[in-house]
Structure formats: C-alpha cells, structure tokens
Amino acid sequence: MKREWLIHKRKSRKITQEKVAKLAFIDRGYYSQIETGKRNPSPEVAYNIAKALDFDPMKFFQVQQLDHEQQPYTxxxxxxxxxxxxxxxxxxxxxxxxxxxxxxxxxxxxxxxxxxxxxxxxxxxxxxxxxxxxxxxxxxxxxxxxxxxxxxxxxxxxxxxxxxxxxxxxxxxxxxxxxxxxxxxxxxxxxxxxxxxxxxxxxxxxxxxxxxxxxxxxxxxxxxxxxxxxxxxxxxxxxxxxSPLYDPNNKTVLPSLFIQENI
Missing domain, CATH: 3.40.50.300 (P-loop containing nucleotide triphosphate hydrolases)
Known part of the structure; x- marks a missing residue:
C-alpha cells in the first residue's frame, strides 16, 4: 500500500525523492519503493528518512497510522x-x-x-x-x-x-x-x-x-x-x-517464566 503520509511529508517540505534518498544514504530507487509501499525500510533507514523529513520513524511500523504527537503511550x-x-x-x-x-x-x-x-x-x-x-x-x-x-x-x-x-x-x-x-x-x-x-x-x-x-x-x-x-x-x-497489576510489595522471585515444557 502506498505510503501517502510519507509522500505528503516530503512534498510539504518541497524536497525531491533524490534529496531524501541522499540524506538517508540510500539510492533513489530504494526510496521510491518505500514511498510506494513495495519495500519496507530497515530500522536505520527509517531513522535516517525520519530525520530528513522530521517525523517519528515508528510511523513506518505502526499497523494503523496514528498521530504520534497525540499518543502518550507510543x-x-x-x-x-x-x-x-x-x-x-x-x-x-x-x-x-x-x-x-x-x-x-x-x-x-x-x-x-x-x-x-x-x-x-x-x-x-x-x-x-x-x-x-x-x-x-x-x-x-x-x-x-x-x-x-x-x-x-x-x-x-x-x-x-x-x-x-x-x-x-x-x-x-x-x-x-x-x-x-x-x-x-x-x-x-x-x-x-x-x-x-x-x-x-x-x-x-x-x-x-x-x-x-x-x-x-x-x-x-x-x-x-x-x-x-x-x-x-x-x-x-x-x-x-x-502495568495495572504491578505490586511494589512483591518480594518473591519470579517463577520459571523462561523454561516451559513442549516449546
């Protein structure tokens, strides 16, 4: 699915795909495929694109496109x-x-x-x-x-x-x-x-x-x-x-959370 929000971010700053790609240290073709949704960026590429266009890189990984400035739990x-x-x-x-x-x-x-x-x-x-x-x-x-x-x-x-x-x-x-x-x-x-x-x-x-x-x-x-x-x-x-269940008075050692039968 085309990332319309990313295209809007770039165009609102009047920056070309080539310029964003250069700032993100990738080639233009790769960046174009990210905009069209054909490819997903790695975490480091996401960071670099987000830095170039000034937005939260977690937007790439959200299932739904949320307004991060209004989401205190992100x-x-x-x-x-x-x-x-x-x-x-x-x-x-x-x-x-x-x-x-x-x-x-x-x-x-x-x-x-x-x-x-x-x-x-x-x-x-x-x-x-x-x-x-x-x-x-x-x-x-x-x-x-x-x-x-x-x-x-x-x-x-x-x-x-x-x-x-x-x-x-x-x-x-x-x-x-x-x-x-x-x-x-x-x-x-x-x-x-x-x-x-x-x-x-x-x-x-x-x-x-x-x-x-x-x-x-x-x-x-x-x-x-x-x-x-x-x-x-x-x-x-x-x-x-x-955590709604956190108990600050809980002094017991955790039970075996990491070793289970039939894993």
Missing part, C-alpha cells in the same frame, strides 16, 4: 520521558524489536543516559552496525556499553550481581542508566533478574530504566499475568503502558 514518547523503572517487552517482530532497541538507546543518549545492552556476541555485532548507521561513533563509545551474555550466563547469581555492581559503581546517584537485556528460554539465571535490578537501583538512587525483552510466543497467559505483577511497565512492539 514507544518513542515513553523512552523519551522515562528515567527509571522496569519493563517487560514481549515482542513479535524482530525488525521492530531492533527499532525499539535503537529508540531506547537514542532517547537515552538525548537525556545523557548511559546505556548497557546485555546480549550474545552475534547480536551485539548486529546492534553495533545498526547504531553506526545512525549515531556518531564518539557518542556510541561514550554512552553505549555491551555486556557479553555468554559470560554472564555461566556465572552464579551472586557472581552476576557482583559483576554488574562493579560495572555500575563508576556512576554517581545523579547519573541515568539504561539496561536492555533480552532473554531466551535456555537461560539459567534469567528468573533472578529482579535481584540484579533491585541491587542496581539501590546503588544508584533508582536512576535505572531496565527493559527485559522476550519473544511473546514462548509466554503463556498465566506467566504474562505474573510478569504484570512484577514489572512497572508492559511493552509490546507498538506501545509501552503501566
């Missing part, structure tokens, strides 16, 4: 305004997952926040390449840090806690920290993430915004409800909202 608006809290992200589309991760980092950098991404080396390489297509390398080196998950999952809970405390000890109580940590069904200490985050919050005066991401296809309805009790926010590919 991902970019939430990541722009939040300073602390814990969110569980149940994603469906991996490309939108990458987009939301990039948004998490970029909005954090805009606030002067230091961002940690805990993931396996192969994923870290993909994320680094996407960031380099969007951000200056000096900003990435200053604000973005990667933690090798293959190392973390071999540690005991206490060792993992100590490692993370050491990483965060360099910051003051005024510093803002963001942590993005995707989970998979094979992890052994994933259920203890609450303890890791709580220790970090106590260390830094609760200036941590933490997102734990998980493929929604591996989560049952009962486990989803348990998550809603544990996390401040529930996030999908398209929005991030406060």
């Amino acid at each position: 991902i970019s608006n939430r990541f722009k305004n939040l300073k602390n809290g814990k969110a569980i992200y149940l994603y469906q589309e991996k490309e939108i997952y990458y987009y939301n991760l990039l948004t998490f980092i970029i909005k954090g950098i805009e606030k002067g926040s230091y961002c940690y991404v805990v993931d396996y080396y192969e994923e870290i390489e993909i994320i680094q390449d996407k960031l380099l297509a969007i951000l200056p390398e000096e900003d990435i080196k200053r604000y973005v840090h990667f933690v090798d998950k293959s190392y973390m999952v071999r540690l005991s809970l206490q060792e993992a806690v100590d490692h993370f405390k050491e990483l965060l000890s360099q910051y003051s109580e005024q510093d803002l920290i963001r942590i993005w940590s995707p989970k998979d069904v094979t992890e052994t200490f994933a259920n203890e993430e609450k303890d890791l985050v709580n220790i970090g919050e106590g260390l830094l005066g609760k200036q941590i915004l933490y997102v734990s991401a998980l493929d929604s296809s591996v989560i049952s309805a009962s486990e989803h409800i348990n998550m809603m009790r544990h996390f401040h926010y529930i996030m999908t590919d398209l929005e991030l909202v406060e």
Whole structure:
C-alpha cells in the first residue's frame, strides 16, 4: 500500500525523492519503493528518512497510522520521558524489536543516559552496525556499553550481581542508566533478574530504566499475568503502558517464566 503520509511529508517540505534518498544514504530507487509501499525500510533507514523529513520513524511500523504527537503511550514518547523503572517487552517482530532497541538507546543518549545492552556476541555485532548507521561513533563509545551474555550466563547469581555492581559503581546517584537485556528460554539465571535490578537501583538512587525483552510466543497467559505483577511497565512492539497489576510489595522471585515444557 502506498505510503501517502510519507509522500505528503516530503512534498510539504518541497524536497525531491533524490534529496531524501541522499540524506538517508540510500539510492533513489530504494526510496521510491518505500514511498510506494513495495519495500519496507530497515530500522536505520527509517531513522535516517525520519530525520530528513522530521517525523517519528515508528510511523513506518505502526499497523494503523496514528498521530504520534497525540499518543502518550507510543514507544518513542515513553523512552523519551522515562528515567527509571522496569519493563517487560514481549515482542513479535524482530525488525521492530531492533527499532525499539535503537529508540531506547537514542532517547537515552538525548537525556545523557548511559546505556548497557546485555546480549550474545552475534547480536551485539548486529546492534553495533545498526547504531553506526545512525549515531556518531564518539557518542556510541561514550554512552553505549555491551555486556557479553555468554559470560554472564555461566556465572552464579551472586557472581552476576557482583559483576554488574562493579560495572555500575563508576556512576554517581545523579547519573541515568539504561539496561536492555533480552532473554531466551535456555537461560539459567534469567528468573533472578529482579535481584540484579533491585541491587542496581539501590546503588544508584533508582536512576535505572531496565527493559527485559522476550519473544511473546514462548509466554503463556498465566506467566504474562505474573510478569504484570512484577514489572512497572508492559511493552509490546507498538506501545509501552503501566502495568495495572504491578505490586511494589512483591518480594518473591519470579517463577520459571523462561523454561516451559513442549516449546
């Protein structure tokens, strides 16, 4: 389907397709196919086009074309305004997952926040390449840090806690920290993430915004409800909202959310 809204954005600024393509570091043919709906942009291309035409790049990924300025729960608006809290992200589309991760980092950098991404080396390489297509390398080196998950999952809970405390000890109580940590069904200490985050919050005066991401296809309805009790926010590919079931007095460790029978 033709992206009439994108054509209108470009024409209202009296910019040619060739000019937008140049600003987005793609060729004109590729950009033309994006306008006609024949191709979808990658997250980095979406960012570059949006930057050239001054709009929220999430518009490319919305099922319905919404007025983002009037939507307080959209991902970019939430990541722009939040300073602390814990969110569980149940994603469906991996490309939108990458987009939301990039948004998490970029909005954090805009606030002067230091961002940690805990993931396996192969994923870290993909994320680094996407960031380099969007951000200056000096900003990435200053604000973005990667933690090798293959190392973390071999540690005991206490060792993992100590490692993370050491990483965060360099910051003051005024510093803002963001942590993005995707989970998979094979992890052994994933259920203890609450303890890791709580220790970090106590260390830094609760200036941590933490997102734990998980493929929604591996989560049952009962486990989803348990998550809603544990996390401040529930996030999908398209929005991030406060959890109506969040209980700040819940001190129990999460049940086994990540290891299910017959997956």
